[in-house]
Amino acid sequence: MTALRVLAAMSGGVDSATAAARAADAGHDVTGVHLALSENPKSFRTGARGCCTLEDARDARRAADVIGIPFYVWDMAERFRQDVVDDFVAEYAAGRTPNPCLRCNEKIKFAAVLDRALALGFDAVCTGHYASVEDGVLHRAADSGKDQSYVLAVLTPRQLSRAMFPLGGTPKEQVRAEAARRGLAVAGKPDSHDVCFIADGDTRGFLARRLGPAPGTIVDADGTVIGEHDGTYGFTVGQRRGLRVGRPAADGKPRYVLDIEPVTRTVTVGPAGELDVTQITARRPVWTGCPPPERPLDCAVQLRAHGEVHACTAWLDGGVLHIRLRAPARGVAKGQAAVLYDGRRVLGSGTIAGTSPTARLPAAP
Amino acid sequence: MSSQNLRGGGRDEIVYLDHAATTPMLPVAIEAMASELGRLGNPSSLHNAGRRARRVVEESREQIAEVFGARPSEVIFTSGGTEADNLAVKGLYWTRRAAAPRRRRILTTSVEHHAVLDSVRWLEEAEGAEAAWLGVDSTGLVRPEVLRSAIERAPEGVAVVSVMWANNEVGTVQPVSELAAVAHESGIPFHSDAVQAAAQLPVDFADSGADALTVTGHKLGGPVGVGALILARGMEPVPVLHGGGQERDIRSGTLDAPAIRAFAVAAAAAAARREYEAKRLAELRDELVRQVLAAVPDAVLNGAPPGPGRLPGNAHFSFPGCEGDALLMLLDARGIACSTGSACTAGVAEPSHVLLAMGADDSRARGSLRFSLGHTSTQADVDALGGAIGEAVARAKRAVTR
Ligand SMILES: Cc1ncc(COP(=O)(O)O)c(C=O)c1O
Numbered sequence: 001m002t003a004l005r006v007l008a009a010m011s012g013g014v015d016s017a018t019a020a021a022r023a024a025d026a027g028h029d030v031t032g033v034h035l036a037l038s039e040n041p042k043s044f045r046t047g048a049r050g051c052c053t054l055e056d057a058r059d060a061r062r063a064a065d066v067i068g069i070p071f072y073v074w075d076m077a078e079r080f081r082q083d084v085v086d087d088f089v090a091e092y093a094a095g096r097t098p099n100p101c102l103r104c105n106e107k108i109k110f111a112a113v114l115d116r117a118l119a120l121g122f123d124a125v126c127t128g129h130y131a132s133v134e135d136g137v138l139h140r141a142a143d144s145g146k147d148q149s150y151v152l153a154v155l156t157p158r159q160l161s162r163a164m165f166p167l168g169g170t171p172k173e174q175v176r177a178e179a180a181r182r183g184l185a186v187a188g189k190p191d192s193h194d195v196c197f198i199a200d201g202d203t204r205g206f207l208a209r210r211l212g213p214a215p216g217t218i219v220d221a222d223g224t225v226i227g228e229h230d231g232t233y234g235f236t237v238g239q240r241r242g243l244r245v246g247r248p249a250a251d252g253k254p255r256y257v258l259d260i261e262p263v264t265r266t267v268t269v270g271p272a273g274e275l276d277v278t279q280i281t282a283r284r285p286v287w288t289g290c291p292p293p294e295r296p297l298d299c300a301v302q303l304r305a306h307g308e309v310h311a312c313t314a315w316l317d318g319g320v321l322h323i324r325l326r327a328p329a330r331g332v333a334k335g336q337a338a339v340l341y342d343g344r345r346v347l348g349s350g351t352i353a354g355t356s357p358t359a360r361l362p363a364a365p
Numbered sequence: 366m367s368s369q370n371l372r373g374g375g376r377d378e379i380v381y382l383d384h385a386a387t388t389p390m391l392p393v394a395i396e397a398m399a400s401e402l403g404r405l406g407n408p409s410s411l412h413n414a415g416r417r418a419r420r421v422v423e424e425s426r427e428q429i430a431e432v433f434g435a436r437p438s439e440v441i442f443t444s445g446g447t448e449a450d451n452l453a454v455k456g457l458y459w460t461r462r463a464a465a466p467r468r469r470r471i472l473t474t475s476v477e478h479h480a481v482l483d484s485v486r487w488l489e490e491a492e493g494a495e496a497a498w499l500g501v502d503s504t505g506l507v508r509p510e511v512l513r514s515a516i517e518r519a520p521e522g523v524a525v526v527s528v529m530w531a532n533n534e535v536g537t538v539q540p541v542s543e544l545a546a547v548a549h550e551s552g553i554p555f556h557s558d559a560v561q562a563a564a565q566l567p568v569d570f571a572d573s574g575a576d577a578l579t580v581t582g583h584k585l586g587g588p589v590g591v592g593a594l595i596l597a598r599g600m601e602p603v604p605v606l607h608g609g610g611q612e613r614d615i616r617s618g619t620l621d622a623p624a625i626r627a628f629a630v631a632a633a634a635a636a637a638r639r640e641y642e643a644k645r646l647a648e649l650r651d652e653l654v655r656q657v658l659a660a661v662p663d664a665v666l667n668g669a670p671p672g673p674g675r676l677p678g679n680a681h682f683s684f685p686g687c688e689g690d691a692l693l694m695l696l697d698a699r700g701i702a703c704s705t706g707s708a709c710t711a712g713v714a715e716p717s718h719v720l721l722a723m724g725a726d727d728s729r730a731r732g733s734l735r736f737s738l739g740h741t742s743t744q745a746d747v748d749a750l751g752g753a754i755g756e757a758v759a760r761a762k763r764a765v766t767r
Contacts, residue, residue: 031698072694119764120691 004123006030006164009109010063010071012056014186015128015167017063018179022166023126024067030126032064032071035113037080038197059186066183074116076108083107085197089210092233095260096335099305100195102151105129110159124164132168133160137289138346143171150305153339153349157288204234204242216265218245221258221274232262237355238275238331245269256331276328276357282321282338282350289340289347292316300341301325303332303352314340321350328357380701380749384584384678384739385533385561391586391631391740398588398627408620409611418622425629432636433559433580433595434569441594441612442625446560446581448605449594450480452616453556453577454527456602458488461524461554463603468524472515472553474499474507475722476537480579481527481558482718494524504669505537505723512547520551528555530562530578534706534719534735535668536679538566545574554600560584560592564635564739565643565677570595577602580632582624586740587631591624638740646738647677649747653736654680656751661758667720667733678738683725687732687761695757696734701750704735 006028008020024030034057057073064071084103091098114125130141131149138160141147155163167175179187198206211233218227227245229235234242239257249255249271256275259268280303285292296315301323303310311326323338332355340347381389390398406418423437430437443449454471461468471485475498488494497515499507507528516523526548531538541557548555556577559568564585570578577600581592594616596602601615608617635642651671657664657680665683669675684692689705696703706717716730725733736750 031694070694070697072690074690116691116764120695120760 004028004164005121006124006126007113007117007122008032008069008126009113010034010060011128011192012053012059012063012186012189013128013192014176014179014184014189015130015172017060017067017128017184017186018175018182019126019128019164019166020063020069021067021179021182021184023164024069026166028126030067030069031122032060032067032069033113034060034071034073035076035080035108036073037076037084037108039077039081059189063184063186066185074113076112079112080104080108080197083112088195088197089207089233091335092207093211093262094335095232095262097236097333098335099151099337100197101305102154102337105152106154110155110163114159114162118162124162126164126166128167129165130167130172131165133163133165136161139168140341140344140346141168146172149346150302150307150337150339153288153337153346154286155288156286160288207231207233214265216267218243218267218269221268221270226269229265229267232260232265232267235260235267237333243269272330274357275330277330277332277355278325278328279356280323280325280332280338280352281354282323283319283353285316285319285321285348285350287348289342289345292348297340297347299347302339302341303329304336309341312340320353321348378700380746381741382701382703382736382738382746382750384742385735385737386704387583387589388564388586388739389741390583390588390627391634393634394587394627394631397630398623401623401626404622406622408622409609418620421622421626422620425625428629428633429580429593430595432632433563433578434571434573435578435595436598438613439570439595439597441596441616442620443592443594443616444590444618445583445592446478446558446579447480448616449579449581449592450478450527450558451484452594452602452605453579453596454481454484454525455488455492455605456615457525457554457556457577457600458492458494459603460601462492465521467522469493470495470497470519470523471525471527472497472499472512472523473527474501474529474539476501476505476507476532476534476719477527477529478533478558478560481529485527499528501537501722503724504674505532505535505667505719506669506674507539507544509540509543509547512544513550516547516551516553520553523551523553526553526555528557530557530559530568530573531566531676532668532719533561534717535681535723536561536676536737537669538562538674538676541575542573545576549574561676563632565639565646567639570597576600582628582631585631585635587628588624591621591628593628635740642740643677646742647671649738649742649744650678650680652744653738653747653750656747657682657736657754660751660755664758665729667723667725676737678742680736680738681733682736683720683729683733684758684761685729685732686765687758688765689731689733691761691764692732692734692757695760696750696753699749699753699757701753704737706733706735 006023008030010016010032061071084100088098088100129148130146131152132139140149194201214231217225235257253271255269258270258274296313300309301312310329312323314323334352336352337349338352339349406414408419408422426437426440429440471494485496499511501507528544530541545555554576557575558579560581562568563580576597578595583589606617663685667681716727720730
């Protein structure tokens with residue numbers, strides 16, 4: 001093996017610490033870097049649940065000490081705000097449901113950080129993601145419950161060629177045990193959840209502060225107004241809770257968000273059956289596990305993080321990815337990624353731009 | 366690239382160009398401290414062991430007083446420069462305001478160390494103080510006229526003036542005795558943070574005319590965690606630390622005899638070599654500046670021109686098109702230790718408030734590095750930097766993200 005100069009992004013959690021330790025064990029020349037992503041570190045979530053607190057920076061530093069690698073903090077707050085936080089807010093404002101972790105991988109860890117690292121003489125960026133790169137192709141992790149290939153599937157072949165994911169073949173529990181064996185104090189630190197830049201976990205409140213009130217109506221599928229809301233950004237397609245509609249549905253069954261129209265500020269709700277989607281279009285497709293397909297491709301698709309996979313046929317038409325599901329899927333939100341798989345292998349991905357319940361979209365050619 | 370390029374000769378032999386952050390303890394100071402650590406006694410105790418420890422403290426006080434041109438009774442030991450600055454600024458403000466409530470103005474510069482800067486800001490937020498930040502020129506210098514006109518706006522409202530002796534980032538030396546004289550014309554007490562000056566310049570408390578002077582151990586070859594506020598008679602700052610009433614009731618806390626002894630031994634040793642050392646360091650520094658400018662022709666030396674207006678061991682550059690933290694990392698990987706200026710708790714480099722005050726823009730402030738020499742510095746250190754800086758700058762230029 002050739003020893004590489006590796007920049008290990010260390011969040012302060014157990015995964016990235018163990019990943020850095022493994023890269024160093026493998027003989028690479030590893031430097032630990034904690035990314036300061038908050039413009040005011042104290043305002044972010046404190047405790048062990050999120051990233052970017054001062055405590056996390058300290059945990060990362062102490063892990064680097066134990067591993068025996070140099071350690072620095074890189075200030076990426078401005079880029080993070082522009083490319084992840086502002087994007088998150090704008091996407092919700094446009095009636096879509098973004099995935100900020102995915103965006104952070106695409107724009108920060110494997111873009112701003114990777115580019116700076118390469119310019120400074122590093123060969124690769126190492127993270128604690130559960131996924132693996134085999135012959136240059138992204139694959140699901142061995143621990144399917146922990147698999148994070150979904151939030152990495154937007155990376156281009158060039159980005160993947162510089163990525164190192166040492167944990168892809170190991171179950172999470174083994175990683176914790178290994179961290180403890182290595183004497184890393186973060187071995188027992190709880191996993192982070194939710195959105196790291198929303199301190200209290202209240203996404204709707206965060207968006208309301210950023211976007212201000214934008215009241216509108218909640219309507220039935222036939223257009224009857226049945227309630228009001230403070231802003232379409234408080235809703236996600238498929239959402240059932242928190243609709244605050246007074247009148248029960250005619251059939252007495254629960255209602256779900258079917259559609260979000262930010263311009264007219266209209267949220268359409270209806271029964272679960274109306275959530276079924278069989279046709280999906282996705283923009284900005286990237287192909288990392290196969291060349292852009294010239295004819296319809298039978299594969300599987302995942303439509304949200306930790307979501308199930310659906311058998312499908314996918315094809316390209318004028319730069320837009322079309323996906324037809326073998327069986328309907330429920331609660332597919334615009335703004336999420338559609339990631340195509342062949343078994344563990346990631347073929348490519350796109351950002352969901354449109355959905356349709358029946359075969360109203362063009363049929364597979 | 367190969368791992369050779371960045372890591373170079375390895376980390377064991379480090380080229381230490383960060384003496385302004387802390388300088389290695391002098392062997393005589395280590396010896397003095399180690400031997401004293403093994404001895405018993407609280408200097409405030411009345412028995413034999415206490416008297417012995419007290420004698421160590423008082424002899425050290427005399428040594429410190431002699432080195433800095435003060436009377437022994439004027440030396441108040443503290444836990445270091447930060448505490449001495451806090452005591453001077455807050456304590457004198459409180460005392461002066463108590464005597465005349467309209468005295469709420471604090472005149473200080475925008476290039477002070479955070480120990481002064483943040484004390485003043487805190488007094489503004491919590492204690493009704495009004496700060497007047499004296500402007501500096503492009504070399505970081507405060508002109509006495511600037512102080513005079515700031516005082517003249519409302520002389521009777523000024524509580525205290527604080528201007529550092531030499532700047533810790535860019536090394537600019539302030540005209541302290543002229544500034545003290547200006548303050549005295551209006552009867553205002555004058556404090557100066559002489560932490561950086563103490564090791565490399567002749568610092569004479571009586572001659573300077575200052576009423577309060579901050580010094581610290583670890584910048585002149587003594588240990589970290591001990592320092593002093595030299596305080597003229599008649600100056601009675603309200604204490605920051607209350608307790609057993611040690612140090613004239615101005616600073617409570619059991620006196621750290623081993624650290625105080627080592628501080629005094631180091632200060633005396635540094636004073637004995639000062640003239641020779643200042644000349645040696647100035648020559649080394651001039652050579653460092655020459656080599657850096659030869660390797661990086663567009664680098665800019667910040668601060669006063671080399672000479673009496675600048676600390677002999679200080680060189681501070683802006684490297685256009687670079688980020689200081691990237692450069693620091695590249696040099697660190699080659700075993701060369703330097704500094705970007707002030708760092709916050711998370712370790713994120715902030716743009717230097719000193720450079721901003723000197724009129725630099727944000728990118729120039731972020732793209733700067735301080736190299737500071739001290740008693741262990743050699744020509745080999747300077748040559749190592751000269752050999753590494755060109756490639757590091759070229760690489761850092763490619764890595765700019767903003
Ligand atoms: C000018 C100046 N003042 C104050 C201090 C603080 O001194 P200490 O580290 O002893 O608290 C320093 C050193 O960091 C300094 O350079």
